[in-house]
Amino acid sequence: MRNFFKGVRRHIGRLDAQELRNQYNLIADEAEFLETLFETNAEGIIVLDAEGGVLRSNPAAKALLGMEPADAVKTMSIPLGKASKREITVTYPEEKTLETRTLPIKAGTLVYLRDITAEKARTEDELRIGATRAVRELASGVAHEIGNPLNALGLNLRLIERELPAESPSREPVAQCISLVERLDSILKGFLNALRPSRPNLAPGNIALPLKSCLDTLKAQFVGRSIAVFLDIPAALPTVALDSAQMEQVFFNLLKNALEAIRDGGKIEIAISADDNDVTVSFSDDGLGMDAETLAHLFEPYRTTKEHGTGLGLMISARIVRDHGGTIDVQSREGCGTKFTIRLPRIERRIRALGNG
Numbered sequence: 001m002r003n004f005f006k007g008v009r010r011h012i013g014r015l016d017a018q019e020l021r022n023q024y025n026l027i028a029d030e031a032e033f034l035e036t037l038f039e040t041n042a043e044g045i046i047v048l049d050a051e052g053g054v055l056r057s058n059p060a061a062k063a064l065l066g067m068e069p070a071d072a073v074k075t076m077s078i079p080l081g082k083a084s085k086r087e088i089t090v091t092y093p094e095e096k097t098l099e100t101r102t103l104p105i106k107a108g109t110l111v112y113l114r115d116i117t118a119e120k121a122r123t124e125d126e127l128r129i130g131a132t133r134a135v136r137e138l139a140s141g142v143a144h145e146i147g148n149p150l151n152a153l154g155l156n157l158r159l160i161e162r163e164l165p166a167e168s169p170s171r172e173p174v175a176q177c178i179s180l181v182e183r184l185d186s187i188l189k190g191f192l193n194a195l196r197p198s199r200p201n202l203a204p205g206n207i208a209l210p211l212k213s214c215l216d217t218l219k220a221q222f223v224g225r226s227i228a229v230f231l232d233i234p235a236a237l238p239t240v241a242l243d244s245a246q247m248e249q250v251f252f253n254l255l256k257n258a259l260e261a262i263r264d265g266g267k268i269e270i271a272i273s274a275d276d277n278d279v280t281v282s283f284s285d286d287g288l289g290m291d292a293e294t295l296a297h298l299f300e301p302y303r304t305t306k307e308h309g310t311g312l313g314l315m316i317s318a319r320i321v322r323d324h325g326g327t328i329d330v331q332s333r334e335g336c337g338t339k340f341t342i343r344l345p346r347i348e349r350r351i352r353a354l355g356n357g
Contacts, residue, residue, distance in 0.1 A: 044113030064113050066092040080109050154181040200243035200323050210248035225264045232271040240279050240344045246320045253313040254283050261287030284339040290332040
């Protein structure tokens with residue numbers, strides 16, 4: 001279009017009235033076409049002047065930002081007159097991640113907005129899948145190279161312990177060795193669980209039943225440490241498709257984590273609720289909480305703040321929840337406790353989703 005204007009300017013003195021009208025119509029058509037592209041573009045476009053004021057913006061920019069661009073740019077720290085690329089998070093009307101790019105132009109600065117929420121989620125899923133695959137390969141080697149010798153070592157140590165007199169000074173170091181062997185065996189079993197994940201045997205059920213079973217198992221620990229457990233479970237709950245044994249494992253992992261994070265005399269709040277789509281189970285504790293770095297890598301293997309942890313428990317729990325068609329989220333702040341939230345689809349929603357597929 002720039003060459004077109006240069007050509008018209010160069011020859012305008014030799015154009016008669018009809019030719020001028022023709023050229024004007026061509027320009028008008030081109031301008032209308034570009035205006036349509038600008039207004040209907042799915043990506044947001046904002047044109048800023050040299051001082052950062054909004055000269056123009058398209059409807060997509062307002063939709064992506066959730067507010068008028070003139071108000072949004074005041075908080076976006078846009079580098080005026082420079083080329084840049086970064087990500088920002090928008091929380092209203094829904095949380096999403098936007099890629100923002102800036103380009104210097106003659107009038108000031110062009111800001112380009114693109115919604116990359118789904119793209120980031122896919123990337124994170126691919127990273128999780130890659131991490132799980134790495135755990136499986138490592139666990140396979142560990143099981144082969146360590147499993148059998150470890151079992152033999154444990155059996156022989158127990159035989160030695162039985163033959164030692166009760167007052168023998170050798171009993172304590174042997175007992176310590178047995179404890180270390182059991183620790184290694186626990187790590188190995190964690191690897192094997194990651195290596196051979198079993199698909200859930202889903203059946204219609206009440207999510208409160210495996211939760212209550214898990215609480216019964218841990219009751220002695222709650223009482224022994226004077227930890228108060230507050231339950232909020234409605235009398236009637238919608239049915240979900242679940243594998244009770246696997247979901248009990250998930251609840252056990254979350255509650256064990258809570259027990260290790262809170263001091264004696266602390267509290268754990270557990271609530272179950274339901275809406276038209278999901279049944280939600282939340283676990284809140286008043287423990288130590290987590291910093292942002294720990295939170296960012298929470299469901300990755302080998303990531304743990306526990307002295308004797310493997311970092312596999314939460315990864316396996318997240319996999320189980322995903323295999324149930326659900327989601328698991330966490331909110332935490334250092335010194336302010338932690339809240340895990342599990343959402344499982346109501347069974348009628350799963351049936352509708354399968355029917356639509």
